[in-house]
Amino acid sequence: MSATASDFARAAAPARWSKIVGTGSFLPERVVSNDQLARDLAERGIETSDQWIVERTGIRQRHLAEKGVTSSELGFEACVRALADAGVDASEVDLIIVATSTPDFVFPSTACLIQAKLGASNAAAFDVQAVCSGFVYALTTADSFIQAGRAKCALVIGTEVFSRILDWNDRGTCVLFGDGAGAVVLRASNEPGVLSAKLHSDGSQMKILCAAGNVAYGEVTGDPFLRMEGQAVFKQAVTVLDKVAREVCDEANVSLDSVDWLIPHQANVRILNSTARKLGIPLERVVVTVDSHANTSAASVPLALDVARRDGRIQPGQLVMLQGVGGGFTWGAVLARM
Template identity: 60%
Template sequence: MLRSQIVGCGAYLPERVLTNAEMAEIVDTSDEWIVERTGIRQRHIAAEGESTSDLAFAAAERALEAACMKGSDIDLIIVATATPDNTFPATATKVQARLGMTRGTAFDVQAVCSGFVYALTVADNFLKLGQARTALVIGAETFSRILDWKDRTTCVLFGDGAGAVVLRASAGAGTTADRGILSTHLHSDGRHYEMLYVDGGPSTTGQAGHLRMEGREVFRHAVVNLASVINEALEANNLAAKDIDWMVPHQANRRIIEGTARKLGLPLDRMVVTVDRHANTSAASIPLALAEAVADGRIRPGQLVLMEAMGGGFTWGSCLVRM
């Protein structure tokens, strides 16, 4: 049975750091207000002229280096992003060209904050079916470009960044002891479209627009949906929460992370948390957190890691992997 093994992780954050104190000079807010409600203390902001593909390419290079591979070794590139360089073509094709990959295929996936889990699922299916042997999955965002910097309820929450993983198909016995992605679980519910969306687009206003959110409703749905999709992953693999070595949640809000942990009975010291330094980087948040925890030695080969996310749409999903 073929499994998709994670053989390399990489991350990139723009150089510019915007602290809460600096945010207080832009909108009516304070460090205390932001930290109390979100756990966020700073975020990274892409430089003028620095695009989503630039961030994605930098993260991809680092993931490939960690995997001891080069761009020409890759069969498939999927970029998860809600902030592409252009309406078309796909941002993934720009990354493909810069990496020197001239075969295979490259395309984008758009599921907002759930995008990386969605992209992992698509890549995993390609590898399990034998349609590719290696894949580069990237989450990359420049959310600073779609924020209303006069809206303190949203502009303080988001940042820019990119994370990437390299997947390689590997044969195994098909048990939970095998390294690789054990299962993925995706959901969406379009009835909640207007709770988290961008008020623009090519076919409506002709321009990108700004992010709009009903924060309390998003929070309420997030805790319920995330706990449900985590339990779905555990049940599918006949596991319990105590069997998980690390949870790598979407980094939207520390209160959501804490609420999810309480629902599952998981200690916070088994949750990888970067929201305080990265803020919400949408599709980039999970691979950024994963790359950090792998690099600092917290996540080690053979450990069980559960990733989960919820985003606009609503979309949500989970991925269970043995590293």
């Protein structure tokens, strides 16, 4: 099922490859089942149920951070685990990129906060904001740094505390999201790792998924909560995930049949299943964690990757496709040899 090395030729070969050599993840301790959430929402006069949520989303539970827990705290824990998995010391890291829509502060960046916690004094650090596509955007950026010889060892992190920006009176959104973090260690390599990547955006679609509030003159202006047009997002997501998957395979000169594992953004099980069917990828080769994590935005892809590596599904040498789609509207994919 996996492609051979000859299949990995790019139109123009990079000066060097980047390769994922370690993964890590971290979830808040508090687990909230659909039944518990339904009881909590009932106290607000909002009706929902485990059956209603599962049938529409596939979500059965989510992890929610306690008040005051930040994205940098979750991201730091994921990094510690990723570095240990890779056998890499923080002093070897020369680039840290964090994907998040829920940063600790306006500034400094969440990446700088994590850099300080790690003691990674040799690393440049910055954030990327592409919502649920954020990790794919960050991974592509780190790959470009390594290809260009600007970095040798990067930490790429997706971390979110989306519970901070949810309207708990809006049943259509508050049941969908959870908190968590995932991270990968990306190193320069003489062997094929990241084979291809494609990023896209369409700002004209911003209203279908946004959190349009901001802080100005010491006050919150606009709507500070996440808002989503569910049907529009579903239609757009399935369309663009199908297209971008074919683009990265074409660029890497491999067939979709060669992909061992598809790891899409974990938004909704119906989006995952529809995307897999359009691509002709069997559902047993799709990594699904949305049932236990819900939608963790930029954290969802690295969380799912780490879960599938640690439970033994993803093996060294296998071909993995990582996909993101989210507000902006943004989407992208990375094809990588593990």
